[in-house]
Amino acid sequence: MLFASFRYSGEYGGLAPWYYIEDGGFTLDLTLENWRRLFETEIYLSLLIKSLTYALLTTLICVLMAYPLALMIARSSKRYRDLLLLLVILPFWSNFLVRIYAWMIIFSPQGALTAALNVVTSALGLEPISLMFSSTAVITCLVYVHLPFMILPLYANLEKHDNRLLDAAQDLGANRFQCFWLITWPLSLPGIYAGAVLVFIPSLGIFAIPDLLGGTNGIMIGNVIKQQFVESRDWPFGSVLSLVLTAITLLLVLLAAKLGRPAGEDNGKK
Amino acid sequence: MLEIIDVSRRFGDFVALDKVSLHIQAGEFFTLLGPSGCGKTTLLRLIAGFDHVDEGEILLDGKSLTALTPEQRPVHTVFQNYALFPHMTVAENIAFPLRMAKTAKPVIDLMVREILEDVRLPDKANHYPNELSGGQKQRIAIARALVNRPRLLLLDEPLSALDAKLREQMQIELINLQKEVGITFVYVTHDQGEALALSHRIAVMNKGEISQIDEPSVLYSCPDNRFVADFIGQCNLLDATVISVGGRHLRIAINGLGELDVCPNPEIDFAEGDSCALTLRPEKIRLAATLTKEDDEVLFSGKVHDMLYLGDVTVYIIELASGVLIEAMLANDAPGRTRLFDTDDAVQIAWRTDAGHLVP
Structure with missing residues (x-):
């Protein structure tokens, strides 16, 4: 792919030959044009930043939503734990696309959600709003799809915590909030990092959700890459965009791996 | 406090x-x-x-x-x-x-x-x-x-x-x-x-x-x-019945040992016919091949039934003629010797009347 990013695109799409033979001489036919195009066209970089923001927001919302849930499951009695975990993974039983289409119905202008919201907005004398084809719709669906990937690693981490540590903290004078903030939270960070990687990376590259729910506003870098390869058939430039995305992802994974291994090593496991 | x-x-x-x-x-x-x-x-x-x-x-x-x-x-x-x-x-x-x-x-x-x-x-x-x-x-x-x-x-x-x-x-x-x-x-x-x-x-x-x-x-x-007697330390617990009270000693009967004298428990007044137990620590029992009975002592003969070598001491389980098992203990302090008796050796044991402690 790195090689492809330095080649010209072919006459009918795909890749042009990387050399030509003229007058018996062998000449390389490579270019930096594709890379120049990335840095000189504002739209691609801003799209990249927008996608990073979406993925980051999705990850943050997932942490906020998954933490109480994972904590509740980890602290519930053994009897209900399996049932609750089953409920978490239940959405996986239906197809990914089917679930996105379900959100299309929920967000549609005639849908109950939009209708209910517009009753409120008209009562407040505001313009009616549309949920479909907006960044709100895209992020909501991104969170919905990726939430289990945050809950599961977090649960796996929280479930291993030694409750006696909380007893000890309380015994030594910590109130409930301090017990959570000084003991449970720092010990659960590896779980959060693991979940963040599992949510952030697929969110960053996704194209199906913005395709269906994003309209023109909600487009993400994944859509552009898909476009370059499938519709524009500009493989070299598609390669450039993919490489940039891969590099960013790799950097973040390395960062998460570094953060995920804090001092104290065994992280509250017995 | x-x-x-x-x-x-x-x-x-x-x-x-x-x-x-x-x-x-x-x-x-x-x-x-x-x-x-x-x-x-x-x-x-x-x-x-x-x-x-x-x-x-x-x-x-x-x-x-x-x-x-x-x-x-x-x-x-x-x-x-x-x-x-x-x-x-x-x-x-x-x-x-x-x-x-x-x-x-x-x-x-x-x-x-x-x-x-x-x-x-x-x-x-x-x-x-x-x-x-x-x-x-x-x-x-x-x-x-x-x-x-x-x-x-x-x-x-x-x-x-x-x-x-x-x-x-x-x-x-x-x-x-x-x-x-x-x-x-x-x-x-x-x-x-x-x-x-x-x-x-x-x-x-x-x-x-x-x-x-x-x-x-x-x-x-x-x-x-x-x-408490049983939980703390090693102890012989012998079920007994009080035969007579009064005087310096209490006379009790123990199954397999017959009648013998013990010092009374100052905390508890036993009456004739009460059932009780004699607690006897192994280290308070004298053990030798032959013993001479001294005043204020009771003496029994038996043989070594089992033993536990613990290094500093050896615990001997002595089987009396009646089949009662009594635990005794000897320090392995004789130079050059690891233990004094072997299984089935004939031995005698004795203890002072104030060695045991009577509990209800």
């Missing part, structure tokens, strides 16, 4: 504590001793505040603890598994109770350094708990619980995870530490040897009740009942 008054705790149908009352003095090293399930840990959790009493009252310095949450009680616990915070260094662990008490940072640093000196680990301040050995973790856990000088320190089987050699060393350190800091220790253990070695006073617990509270030497030599 700590008063426990008629405290009961039930879990469903199971009575963990049944009207337990205790009075612990300031500066005392007090031990709750008993087999697992006797309620000793439940009592400790009630004092620490992790559990609530069903009935009764716990008073510390005359004030009720009942309404206070664990973090509000001037009581700290050393947990069996140490419960050190794995994501904090040793210094941060020890500073934890001081931080919770909003102590000023320079004072915290000073106190942490001092207590690390006290537990002889001054160079471990910046290590993480998983880099320490079991004995070091134990000392840090104790340091953490002692650093802001609680009124009461609770220790829940703190030495049970250590090997025998280290345990003995830690016992000596605990005794010295307690003397140094002068804080009241309440120690929970199922190990009677540990309890005898450490405590000023011991409460022996059984099935949610207190069997006896006394100093270690009194508990050992004058148990109040069969449970």
Whole structure:
């Protein structure tokens, strides 16, 4: 792919030959044009930043939503734990696309959600709003799809915590909030990092959700890459965009791996 | 200082504590001793505040603890598994109770350094708990619980995870530490040897009740009942019936041994016909191939049925002619000899009439 990013695109799409033979001489036919195009066209970089923001927001919302849930499951009695975990993974039983289409119905202008919201907005004398084809719709669906990937690693981490540590903290004078903030939270960070990687990376590259729910506003870098390869058939430039995305992802994974291994090593496991 | 008054705790149908009352003095090293399930840990959790009493009252310095949450009680616990915070260094662990008490940072640093000196680990301040050995973790856990000088320190089987050699060393350190800091220790253990070695006073617990509270030497030599006699140390427990009272001696009949004289128990008046038990410690029994019966002694013949070589001593199980088994003990102090008798050797045993202790 790195090689492809330095080649010209072919006459009918795909890749042009990387050399030509003229007058018996062998000449390389490579270019930096594709890379120049990335840095000189504002739209691609801003799209990249927008996608990073979406993925980051999705990850943050997932942490906020998954933490109480994972904590509740980890602290519930053994009897209900399996049932609750089953409920978490239940959405996986239906197809990914089917679930996105379900959100299309929920967000549609005639849908109950939009209708209910517009009753409120008209009562407040505001313009009616549309949920479909907006960044709100895209992020909501991104969170919905990726939430289990945050809950599961977090649960796996929280479930291993030694409750006696909380007893000890309380015994030594910590109130409930301090017990959570000084003991449970720092010990659960590896779980959060693991979940963040599992949510952030697929969110960053996704194209199906913005395709269906994003309209023109909600487009993400994944859509552009898909476009370059499938519709524009500009493989070299598609390669450039993919490489940039891969590099960013790799950097973040390395960062998460570094953060995920804090001092104290065994992280509250017995 | 700590008063426990008629405290009961039930879990469903199971009575963990049944009207337990205790009075612990300031500066005392007090031990709750008993087999697992006797309620000793439940009592400790009630004092620490992790559990609530069903009935009764716990008073510390005359004030009720009942309404206070664990973090509000001037009581700290050393947990069996140490419960050190794995994501904090040793210094941060020890500073934890001081931080919770909003102590000023320079004072915290000073106190942490001092207590690390006290537990002889001054160079471990910046290590993480998983880099320490079991004995070091134990000392840090104790340091953490002692650093802001609680009124009461609770220790829940703190030495049970250590090997025998280290345990003995830690016992000596605990005794010295307690003397140094002068804080009241309440120690929970199922190990009677540990309890005898450490405590000023011991409460022996059984099935949610207190069997006896006394100093270690009194508990050992004058148990109040069969449970205490049996639980603490090795003991021959011989069921007996009182034949006659009066005079210097009590005459009792023991199945297989016949009638014999014993000194009466000054605490309990036995009447003729009462059933009782004679408790006889193995080390109080004389054992030899042939013995001459002295005044105030009873003597029996038998043979060696079994023996346990323990290094410093050998425990012999002697089978009397009637089939009764008596445990006796001999120190292996003769030079060049490992043990004195072999299985089936004919031997004689004797004990003084005041060697045994009569319990109901």
